[in-house]
Amino acid sequence: MLIRRMVPTESPWFSGHDELDGIRRQIRGLMGEMEEAMLARPGAIFPALNVTQDEDNLYVRAELPGMKPSDLNVTAVKNRLSLSGSRQIAAEDESASYHRRERAGGHFSRSIVLPVDFQGDKVTADYVDGILTVTLPRTPETKPKQIQVKTA
Amino acid sequence: MEKQLQRSEKQRITNSAEQTRPGLVFTPAVDIFENDSVITVLADLPGVKAKDLKVDLRENTLTLTAAVNSLPSEKETDVFREYESGTFFRQFTLAETIDQAKIDAELRDGVLRLRLPKTEAAKPRQIAVKAS
Numbered sequence: 001m002l003i004r005r006m007v008p009t010e011s012p013w014f015s016g017h018d019e020l021d022g023i024r025r026q027i028r029g030l031m032g033e034m035e036e037a038m039l040a041r042p043g044a045i046f047p048a049l050n051v052t053q054d055e056d057n058l059y060v061r062a063e064l065p066g067m068k069p070s071d072l073n074v075t076a077v078k079n080r081l082s083l084s085g086s087r088q089i090a091a092e093d094e095s096a097s098y099h100r101r102e103r104a105g106g107h108f109s110r111s112i113v114l115p116v117d118f119q120g121d122k123v124t125a126d127y128v129d130g131i132l133t134v135t136l137p138r139t140p141e142t143k144p145k146q147i148q149v150k151t152a
Numbered sequence: 153m154e155k156q157l158q159r160s161e162k163q164r165i166t167n168s169a170e171q172t173r174p175g176l177v178f179t180p181a182v183d184i185f186e187n188d189s190v191i192t193v194l195a196d197l198p199g200v201k202a203k204d205l206k207v208d209l210r211e212n213t214l215t216l217t218a219a220v221n222s223l224p225s226e227k228e229t230d231v232f233r234e235y236e237s238g239t240f241f242r243q244f245t246l247a248e249t250i251d252q253a254k255i256d257a258e259l260r261d262g263v264l265r266l267r268l269p270k271t272e273a274a275k276p277r278q279i280a281v282k283a284s
Contacts, residue, residue: 046159048234054227061224063198063235065262087157095187102181103196106157115231130198130262 026115046108047083055143058118058136065130066103074134076123079116081134084109116142162235176238180216184244191248191268197240198262207257207266214244216264249273 047062060081064072072085089105118136125134163179183194197205199220208215218240249271256267 044159046157048159048162050233050235051231052224052228053231054225054229058231059224059228063262065196065198067261089183092185092192093187096185096192097187098183098185100182100184103183103194104157104181106155108157127261129201130196 045110047110049083049110049112051112051114053116053138055138057138058114058116060112060114060134060136062132063130064127064132067127067130067132069127072125072127072132074123074125074132076118076120076134076136078120079118080111080113081123081136082109082111083132083134164236164238165241176236177241178236178238179242180218180240182242186248186270189270191246191250191270193244193264193266193268195240195242195264195266196262197259197264199237200240200259200262200264202259205257205259205264207255207264209246209250209252209255209268212246212249214246214268216240216242218264 047064050061052059052061062083064085064087066089067085067087071088073083075082084107086107087105089103114136117139119139122137123134125132127133163181165177165179181196183192185192193214193216195216197216197218200218201221204219204221206215206217208217220237220239246268248268250268251271254269258265
């Protein structure tokens with residue numbers, strides 16, 4: 001199922017880079033996220049993702065046990081992160097008889113738009129204990145800045 | 153052409169009686185197969201480290217309990233969340249007797265491979281049928 005998202009770049013809401021820009025983008029991102037969140041049901045796109053953020057980075061995590069890093073593909077372009085890969089379930093010997101077969105192997109491909117800008121060339125990805133964590137450093141403009149309140 | 157992976161909900165246990173610590177409990181996906189000499193259990197346990205995994209076998213009941221401790225730090229806030237993390241728990245009754253001393257457990261990349269060799273007495277033996 002391919003989801004094509006229309007992101008308006010010219011709209012009455014866009015007026016250069018004023019202070020509300022970041023908030024508007026967040027809200028638009030949130031609206032986009034609700035769409036993503038509604039997909040979290042059986043039959044939705046594999047894998048399930050958790051996206052979190054702190055002051056410096058965005059983090060995207062997926063549970064992908066039993067994968068080889070060489071079978072994982074992570075690409076980041078502008079504000080879009082794409083994950084794809086192939087999970088191999090090792091073929092066991094033919095004389096084995098199965099009592100349960102719940103683990104699935106196959107192809108997957110998923111791409112999400114992130115609500116916060118990140119620095120594409122500084123993105124890193126770790127695969128530890130079956131969890132893939134992609135760390136996307138935020139662009140300096142998106143980091144919260146403390147504003148000093150001066151008294152006269 | 154290789155088939156597409158489908159996402160399925162992580163199986164949550166909602167009526168577990170054994171909970172002694174708070175948090176969500178999930179049933180891990182497993183493959184169980186056997187041949188003449190060994191039963192093998194493969195379990196998907198993403199985020200579990202070997203030290204947090206308990207494999208218990210007593211009186212023919214095999215219990216897998218695994219805590220997930222790799223939770224994000226407190227400084228992180230959710231942007232969106234599609235899956236939850238929690239303890240994994242699953243229990244099986246084994247029909248065969250297992251040679252406990254030879255059990256082999258390996259946890260790699262979130263997948264547990266548990267080899268349970270059957271005792272000599274449990275291995276199937278061809279019984280010669282005499283025609284009289």
